[in-house]
Amino acid sequence: MKNKRALYFTLAAAGIVVVVLFVMWAGNDFQALRSTEPPIQIRYDMQYQTKVGAQQTSTFFADRKSMRDHVPGTVPRHGSMYPYTTFQEAEAELTNPVAGNTSVLARGKNRFNAFCSPCHSVTGQDTTEVVRKGLQKPPNLAGANAKSYSDAHIFHVISAGQNIMPGYADKLKPEDRWAIVNYVRELQKAPLKYADASVPSAAAADTASTAKVNTGK
């Protein structure tokens, strides 16, 4: 008698567990099965949040940018300001501290492909999607002009930007910027695919390059 009760109890408990699991599975729109219907959302707030994503327009700020510019004069923790406003100052003070050995070039390639190739292409010479979508075509990095730049000048362009090209001092550590300089030199050894169009003068470049300069690590 006692055993029978225990058996019923176990069966009932197992039954409840099965029902609960089934209901949960159903609530999850039988996810293990294929369905072309949109899933039933039990908790909306997890997937749909009021937020702006990177590169999105924001109606919250007057300038409609969701990604905020740095507050002028601020530096990240453990960061420092990129001190030069003209490439001549950079040239007077800086020399390339890293040799273009294999590991430096590998690092330079990695950083170049991540940070520079969206506009300059992986070869530094080709047309990229952002240019097809309307960005001013950047100068050929293997062109005569960029080739004539000193290492410090290229470092300055990466750090402070040049005209519409933004500076990357707040995103790339100095070692990485120098690694990129070495990698750009490597790209410049490739055959020239096309000659430069007119390149803005250095003076014009410098007035624009300083506005957003902020930090370096």
Ligand code: HEC
């Ligand atoms: C948002 C697109 C963009 C990104 C990203 C970008 N650049 Fe540029 N770059 C440009 C444009 C546009 C110019 C031309 C600016 C001008 O009109 O002076 C330029 C100019 C340059 C120049 C000067 C060439 C010359 O002949 O005057 C160098 C060197 C350069 N970029 C290197 C880099 C490196 C290295 C990176 C990565 C750290 C990088 N750029 C990232 C758009 C970009």
